[in-house]
Amino acid sequence: MTLLSSQLLVFSALHRRAPPTLFPWTNPTTTHTAPSLCSPVQLGQPRLPRFVAAAVAEDLLYNAGATVGVLGGGYALVRAFDELTRRNILNQGLSRKLVHILSGLLFLISWPIFSNSPKARYFAAFVPLVNCLRLLVNGFSLTSDEGLIKSVTREGDPLELLRGPLYYVMILMLCALVFWRESPVGVVSLAMMCGGDGIADIIGRRYGHTKIPYNEKKSWAGSISMFGFGFLVSIGMLYYYSVLGHVQLDWESTVPRVAFISFVATMVESLPITKVVDDNISVPLVTMALAFFTFHY
Template sequence: MSRVLTTAVAVVPITHSILPRCLRLSNLPPSLTATSHTRTFRRRFFSLYNFRAVSSPVKAGFDVFGDGGSIVQDTGATALVIAGAYALVSTFDFLSERNLIEQNLSRKLVHIISGLLFMASWPIFSASRWARYFASVVPLTNCLRLVTHGLSLVTDEGLIKSVTREGKPEELLRGPLYYVLVLILSAVLFWRESPVGVVSLAMMCGGDGIADIVGRRFGSTKIPYNKQKSWAGSLSMFVFGFLVSIGMLYYFSALGYFHLDWVSTVERVAVVSFVATMVESLPITGTVDDNISVPLVSMVVASLAFA
């Protein structure tokens, strides 16, 4: 028995000294060092759905930023999302070039899917305060691509057909460019810690994107104050903008980035969806592109609603 105690006295300090500093008992919060709080300790440090509860997460990879972020993780996530975005656009380029899908439908499907997948990828980035800037590299890459093709510095007919209305390179410098700029703005300003950015992108991608598809096919009855918009399109924007927003909010809430009172959340999202739908229906498209008006109005209303 005495040998066991002697061994323990020698081994425990050595083992404790080689542990990462953030896991040593002397550096843990006082509320987590007592054995009576073992369940709390496990919940805070090992929960699959609570990524923000840990004040000092275990540092992995190359901790060059000093706040637990991993440059390896963020670089890998950025490369993965860029590859996915390129594959998505290339797929619709291929389909539209071979007339397997209508050009307008291809453009809107890229509009809907790419933004939502970009937002859904945010959880794979690290907890570093710089992670949002790594994520922003993805739409920034697309931004540079649109500018070079829009200025005809490089020619890519497939890209032009898949994301423009009339197949003209200069169109890339309008709606598509505004679209990726909003993605950058939402990631940098709001990131995954605020419902505002989530709702704004959901309204731009899901609501506005689906409204155009439905409006073109079933929009025979036009809105009196704007003959270019239909009741079917506006109704679909309100419904799908609302549903996509709720779905994405639930996604981030389930992962623990924020906690919401769902009764009031449903009401607030309905208000944002209604206001965004009204703005989208106005005859101002020739002056202000929907990819600017819809997300910016959504940001303002959602900021007030979730304040």
């Protein structure tokens, strides 16, 4: 993509040197003549459109290939955990949560694979869109993918696909389209939803003997693990994107900001509101709002 980027820069520079004049009367110093068949401008015009068309086609082909690769990776991940569940190596609950954690984080890690084109985010968002359609088709029982149902539902009921899992992929799509890799907001939101909320359920079920006073379904172990793991994953992802040059951060102010966001997101996850608002909606939306104001103001 280095060659493609340099070619696009050259093309952009050529256009800056000779901008088209839509309204000739706005530039009285320019002498305008009627175009002719032998005009050098006319002879030279076909080169640039062909060049641009080739560059755009190359970019589209590259992003399409990246999309196929990420889709294939996500499909392989779900199938792998389905096989582990089928062989009784993992129970269904643990398999579901590991898919919850890994699929979102791998999607987030894959963003730099796409090109630097402004349209690249739409190719990336196509990945959760495909999964969204799969959830809708299986959730309404128009078809039945037993592997998908076992991997992402608690009780094996297809209708569960239309709740938490559907909200999950919609948040993935939203973060890719709205924030993309130039903003820490989407990165932290997905890190807290996938990493923090996901690990809270795993640790809480195994070691959550001491419950939180205001919510008997949540434990201190789960909440503490969500805060710690969510914070570490968020910092790790931000560092990953900063090393690649997509975001520039002042780490002295970034670390306490992320710690504050992780704390508030953990508090929201611990509230007894799951029957009203799913964690896959409340946690990322609160994180988005806090991250937007803490990083932009």
